[in-house]
Amino acid sequence: MSNNFPVSADAVCLISPNISSNQFTQSTPLKLGIMASGNGSNFEVVAQAIQDGQLNAQIQVLIYNNPSAKAAVRAVNRGVEAVLLNHRNYKNREELDEQIVQTLRKYDVEWVIMAGWMRLVTKVLIDAFPNKIINIHPSLLPSFKGVHAVEQALASGVKITGCTAHIACLEVDSGPILMQAAVPVLPDDTPETLHARIQVQEHRILPQAIALAASP
Numbered sequence: 001m002s003n004n005f006p007v008s009a010d011a012v013c014l015i016s017p018n019i020s021s022n023q024f025t026q027s028t029p030l031k032l033g034i035m036a037s038g039n040g041s042n043f044e045v046v047a048q049a050i051q052d053g054q055l056n057a058q059i060q061v062l063i064y065n066n067p068s069a070k071a072a073v074r075a076v077n078r079g080v081e082a083v084l085l086n087h088r089n090y091k092n093r094e095e096l097d098e099q100i101v102q103t104l105r106k107y108d109v110e111w112v113i114m115a116g117w118m119r120l121v122t123k124v125l126i127d128a129f130p131n132k133i134i135n136i137h138p139s140l141l142p143s144f145k146g147v148h149a150v151e152q153a154l155a156s157g158v159k160i161t162g163c164t165a166h167i168a169c170l171e172v173d174s175g176p177i178l179m180q181a182a183v184p185v186l187p188d189d190t191p192e193t194l195h196a197r198i199q200v201q202e203h204r205i206l207p208q209a210i211a212l213a214a215s216p
């Protein structure tokens, strides 16, 4: 029997409710350090949420590891300092993470946001910011960990996937879940179309998840 019943792209179920910023009353702006490797659309939405007054925070620094990351251009356009720490210049992951920690400390960062950081992180980083590192991942964790989450979801035949904002711990794409949003998988989806639909939801939950994590 065919499993290709029509599914509407509008049949999105936002599992976590929309949270309005005034539910969070931290009096001083959160000091964020954002880590990104590529396009930086999640960097952009966090910056926009701050600009729109939806997130009481400031971005102290963007760290990027890939010299051609568009995230760096976005940071410069928004007047955020962008620091390139090219992983190729370090002899191992720990050494890179030591430099990341030093940079985050130099910029007085309190919360670290891995917004499309495509490198495995080590104990060096995790231990330096205990329970203060947030990751955004394009699946409903604990399903489909790793860099090919969207492709894995498509290949598995699931009808719903989504995204997760969670506190990062040492095990990749693991740690306490802050928010999730569900996204239907449509019969004609390619990795690109599905990822684009997931990203709409990532952009919705990431600023809220930051506020949620930091709420007293």
Ligand code: GRF
Pocket (backbone or CB within 6 Å): 036, 037, 038, 039, 040, 041, 042, 043, 115, 116, 117, 136, 137, 138, 199, 202
């Ligand atoms: C997002 O899909 C995120 O979940 C994953 O990497 C992607 C980054 O996208 N970890 P962008 O660079 O923020 O546009």
